[in-house]
Amino acid sequence: MTTEQPELVVRDLSVHAGAAEGARALVDRISLTVGKERVALVGESGSGKSLTARAIMGVLQAPLVASASELRFGSTDLRALGPRGWNALRGRHLALVLQDPRRALNAVLTVGRQLDEMVRLHGRFPYAQRRERIAAMLRAVGLTTDVLAAYPGTLSGGMGQRVVLAMMLINDPELLIADEPTSALDEALRDQMLELMCELVDARGMGLLLISHDLQQVARYCDRALVMFRGRIVDECPAPALAHSTHPYTRTLWSCRPSGRTYGSDLPVLDRDWQAGEAVQ
Amino acid sequence: MSGHTAAARFGLLVIAMFLVVSLAAPWLASFDPLLQEIGDRLQPPSLHHWLGTDGLGRDVLSRLIYGTRLTLGLAAFVAALMVPIGLTLGILSGHFGGWIDWVLSGLTNIVMAFPQLILALAFVGALGPGLPNVALALVLTGWPAYARLARAETQLLRRTDYIAAAQMLGIVGPRLLFGHVLPACVPALRVRLALDLAGIILAAAALGFLGLGVRPPTPEWGTMVAEGGKVVFDQWWIAAAPGTAVLLASLAFNCLADGLRDRE
Amino acid sequence: MSDVVVESLRVGFTGGRSGHMVLDSLDLAIDAGETFGVIGPSGCGKSTLLRVIGGVERRWGGHIRLFEHSLAPRQRFMGSLRRTVQMVFQDPYASLHPRHTIERALAEPLQVHRVPQPVRAAREALEEVGLPASLARRYPHQLSGGQRQRVAIARALLLKPRLLLLDEPTSALDLSTQAGVLNLLNRLKAAHRMTLILVSHDRGVIAHLCDRAAIMAAGRIVRLVERSELSED
Numbered sequence: 001m002t003t004e005q006p007e008l009v010v011r012d013l014s015v016h017a018g019a020a021e022g023a024r025a026l027v028d029r030i031s032l033t034v035g036k037e038r039v040a041l042v043g044e045s046g047s048g049k050s051l052t053a054r055a056i057m058g059v060l061q062a063p064l065v066a067s068a069s070e071l072r073f074g075s076t077d078l079r080a081l082g083p084r085g086w087n088a089l090r091g092r093h094l095a096l097v098l099q100d101p102r103r104a105l106n107a108v109l110t111v112g113r114q115l116d117e118m119v120r121l122h123g124r125f126p127y128a129q130r131r132e133r134i135a136a137m138l139r140a141v142g143l144t145t146d147v148l149a150a151y152p153g154t155l156s157g158g159m160g161q162r163v164v165l166a167m168m169l170i171n172d173p174e175l176l177i178a179d180e181p182t183s184a185l186d187e188a189l190r191d192q193m194l195e196l197m198c199e200l201v202d203a204r205g206m207g208l209l210l211i212s213h214d215l216q217q218v219a220r221y222c223d224r225a226l227v228m229f230r231g232r233i234v235d236e237c238p239a240p241a242l243a244h245s246t247h248p249y250t251r252t253l254w255s256c257r258p259s260g261r262t263y264g265s266d267l268p269v270l271d272r273d274w275q276a277g278e279a280v281q
Numbered sequence: 282m283s284g285h286t287a288a289a290r291f292g293l294l295v296i297a298m299f300l301v302v303s304l305a306a307p308w309l310a311s312f313d314p315l316l317q318e319i320g321d322r323l324q325p326p327s328l329h330h331w332l333g334t335d336g337l338g339r340d341v342l343s344r345l346i347y348g349t350r351l352t353l354g355l356a357a358f359v360a361a362l363m364v365p366i367g368l369t370l371g372i373l374s375g376h377f378g379g380w381i382d383w384v385l386s387g388l389t390n391i392v393m394a395f396p397q398l399i400l401a402l403a404f405v406g407a408l409g410p411g412l413p414n415v416a417l418a419l420v421l422t423g424w425p426a427y428a429r430l431a432r433a434e435t436q437l438l439r440r441t442d443y444i445a446a447a448q449m450l451g452i453v454g455p456r457l458l459f460g461h462v463l464p465a466c467v468p469a470l471r472v473r474l475a476l477d478l479a480g481i482i483l484a485a486a487a488l489g490f491l492g493l494g495v496r497p498p499t500p501e502w503g504t505m506v507a508e509g510g511k512v513v514f515d516q517w518w519i520a521a522a523p524g525t526a527v528l529l530a531s532l533a534f535n536c537l538a539d540g541l542r543d544r545e
Numbered sequence: 546m547s548d549v550v551v552e553s554l555r556v557g558f559t560g561g562r563s564g565h566m567v568l569d570s571l572d573l574a575i576d577a578g579e580t581f582g583v584i585g586p587s588g589c590g591k592s593t594l595l596r597v598i599g600g601v602e603r604r605w606g607g608h609i610r611l612f613e614h615s616l617a618p619r620q621r622f623m624g625s626l627r628r629t630v631q632m633v634f635q636d637p638y639a640s641l642h643p644r645h646t647i648e649r650a651l652a653e654p655l656q657v658h659r660v661p662q663p664v665r666a667a668r669e670a671l672e673e674v675g676l677p678a679s680l681a682r683r684y685p686h687q688l689s690g691g692q693r694q695r696v697a698i699a700r701a702l703l704l705k706p707r708l709l710l711l712d713e714p715t716s717a718l719d720l721s722t723q724a725g726v727l728n729l730l731n732r733l734k735a736a737h738r739m740t741l742i743l744v745s746h747d748r749g750v751i752a753h754l755c756d757r758a759a760i761m762a763a764g765r766i767v768r769l770v771e772r773s774e775l776s777e778d
Contacts, residue, residue, distance in 0.1 A: 044719040256724035258753030260776040267724035442640040450654035
């Protein structure tokens, strides 16, 4: 029985620092699934969350090596995909938004040109239809067609991220993977951006895999949260329940955020030697 | 192993080989490079003379081996003078700005406007032939590139936090320039130097070929090519051997530069 | 009478048709021992304000007094004035010289100011910020972001400044590392009885550390925020 919504299924995914035996495991046998829902992978730098996203998208840089007992999107086995297969998948069924919009955009092409290219890459549409599609997409991300003639270098961080979102969603992918999409933005814009992303994901019936270090943000915007520490998933719970998690790591991570209420007192700090004894998996 | 790393290792190996040859010349050369055996002149390569003999009956291989000393020595000497001069002028220019920069940059640009080899030719022509003059000419025409590089790096570094932090801590003057600014300039300079050494070897050989290098009978690769040039159609080895040595040395430095650049 | 006073501070022009003064007639008054926050979006001039007070940016107009020192534009900070104010920069990856060992980074300023036994003092400085003395022989790239920032703090404290400027000291760190560094700052400011000016775009950090704060936008202070209002953040 095939479900309508292709599901991302990851089982025992590991990323090693090299192909040799005994190479360090930067991601250690993690498993997750993402359907038509918003799943978050949370953790600090070095937890392996970004590497996980890259391994899923097939953009791991050598000498890192990924392995999994199962890694598929719908019925497509991602482990077996060659470059052509990835080109057909990325941008069309799977979309990736990264932290810095400037890295995702080509600095010497106008926004309009890049959006147009994106559409043409995955389908043949007459010019008028493409224009209409691009205009509709820009409206959906809160931009006007004025931005079509602009070069990425002239855009602010927030606008650049919206353009990237438009580019990534214009071909109606089924799954959006976002790696720290708001970290490079000013704090005031972060919620706005995430609201927009969630709106779009819901409206289009997509799944979202959000990589973040911000637990409060995840608790507000996601359905499920997976907490990573040193390459393993140590806690898993519904996102709104993060504040009440009983896991020591999650609890500390949640409460070490400074605020007016913590004025004058010491913030809880992670005991760095604490071992993620029993990983959830 | 990527192509570039393999090339860099090749370069390093060849340079090391040349270094060993130049140091061990007396033991490696089976013949006195200056010894003339007129009866044995223009002999092709054989078991007795591995690279044959030249027009005056001298063993080509031995001359090649001793020539390595001159070539590498010259390159090292030129580098040892050219780099500090260029660095110092460039750092002063970039750090102080104002009229100091105006004067030094002007000087740099003037010297840089001339093609290096032509200018070196003019110098040697004016000063007279001889290896020291060749070295001097190459130093005087080669420093601007380093001054430019150092100036650009220094200006970039002015904006870095670690230079600002050093200044805030009261680290100023020569201590700042030579202890903080200079070490940060070094990576960019390394690549340039490796490339330049290749060019210096070629330039020195060219000047030697034109008769402006060493006086005979001292063996020097460029001069050897010139001598061999006269009989190149019949006794090709006399020019081919030193020519290949120049090519190999230059290539080795180029490969090394490639590898260094990739490491950055 | 306040101890750190800034009056009508003007700095440069950002250029272009929509440009504005980087700092536009800014007024500020801070008391000794206070921890004063400056919060605002990127481009509002808060970093420039710190750099002017710290003597890194010397082209400005107006009037500044730091304790008993009255500053003039283009004046180089020397001697006791230089020791009075120090800064912790934002990016721990950029504020330590990549080719100097930690020991050199900490001992050199002491040598320049003729403090006796600089190497020992350097190791003590490391311990004070919670780092093992064995780190002294390492290079910055071998340290984590949090460790580098602690070294930067240790370095800023070497000359026993009365005023410590902090430019987004924890924005490049992740949450739990940030918590550790904030705890350290709290402890040190009390131990050394310093006045702090802390710039951040993070309201939580400001609310946690500061007694008062100023909100900046487009080169001006828009309004001041008292402790009571900060507590609500």
